[in-house]
Amino acid sequence: xxxxxxxxxxxxxxxxxxxxxxxxxxxxxxxxxxxxxxxxxxxxxxxxxxxxxxxxxxxxxxxxxxxxxxxxxxxxxxxxxxxxxxxxxxxxxxxxxxxxxxxxxxxxxxx
Amino acid sequence: xxxxxxxxxxxxxxxxxxxxxxxxxxxxxxxxxxxxxxxxxxxxxxxxxxxxxxxxxxxxxxxxxxxxxxxxxxxxxxxxxxxxxxxxxxxxxxxxxxxxxxxxxxxxxxxxxxx
Numbered sequence: 001x002x003x004x005x006x007x008x009x010x011x012x013x014x015x016x017x018x019x020x021x022x023x024x025x026x027x028x029x030x031x032x033x034x035x036x037x038x039x040x041x042x043x044x045x046x047x048x049x050x051x052x053x054x055x056x057x058x059x060x061x062x063x064x065x066x067x068x069x070x071x072x073x074x075x076x077x078x079x080x081x082x083x084x085x086x087x088x089x090x091x092x093x094x095x096x097x098x099x100x101x102x103x104x105x106x107x108x109x110x111x
Numbered sequence: 112x113x114x115x116x117x118x119x120x121x122x123x124x125x126x127x128x129x130x131x132x133x134x135x136x137x138x139x140x141x142x143x144x145x146x147x148x149x150x151x152x153x154x155x156x157x158x159x160x161x162x163x164x165x166x167x168x169x170x171x172x173x174x175x176x177x178x179x180x181x182x183x184x185x186x187x188x189x190x191x192x193x194x195x196x197x198x199x200x201x202x203x204x205x206x207x208x209x210x211x212x213x214x215x216x217x218x219x220x221x222x223x224x225x226x
Contacts, residue, residue, distance in 0.1 A: 048219055051212075051214050094158075100158040100211065100212075
């Protein structure tokens with residue numbers, strides 16, 4: 001099974017400052033079809049999760065451009081260029097290349 | 112507007128059964144694989160099962176194999192999850208989601224397994 005490891009698990013941030021979450025997989029996420037199925041999800045308090053980023057770096061419609069995804073192979077990163085109050089919540093990476101597994105989640109909170 | 116609405120959750124005793132449903136609207140349901148994901152109280156997300164557009168393939172996480180069955184009715188735009196032999200560790204909010212990579216989520220339905 002592919003294990004997804006996120007760090008940090010807790011991320012206190014200052015409003016207006018950047019934030020970065022790392023996600024590492026136990027094996028390469030490059031699919032035989034050439035795509036890399038690495039997604040990022042946001043779950044605000046009391047809400048359902050929503051997908052922010054798919055296939056490493058593609059932003060969903062309506063997602064602010066302060067969110068960006070990058071990486072390749074086994075190492076991936078979600079960046080928030082300037083954290084806003086509405087960004088508080090949990091963030092999860094998920095791979096869909098070798099079955100489907102989530103990272104443990106990273107809690108983003110305001111300092 | 113794309114919408115997924117789950118129903119069917121509730122309180123059930125260990126060993127019991129429950130059937131969850133997800134009503135889809137706002138998109139061509141038959142064009143998408145569909146998934147179930149759960150979240151135990153205070154815990155992270157866990158993929159549970161998915162089903163291809165044409166029902167040709169169904170996949171399950173090991174912990175529910177042989178107990179849960181995913182199904183769909185493309186004519187009715189609906190997705191189901193039949194859950195048998197329920198255990199305390201199946202207690203969670205269950206979400207249906209569009210696609211195998213979970214592009215759209217419902218609001219979830221709560222399943223509590225307890226005596």
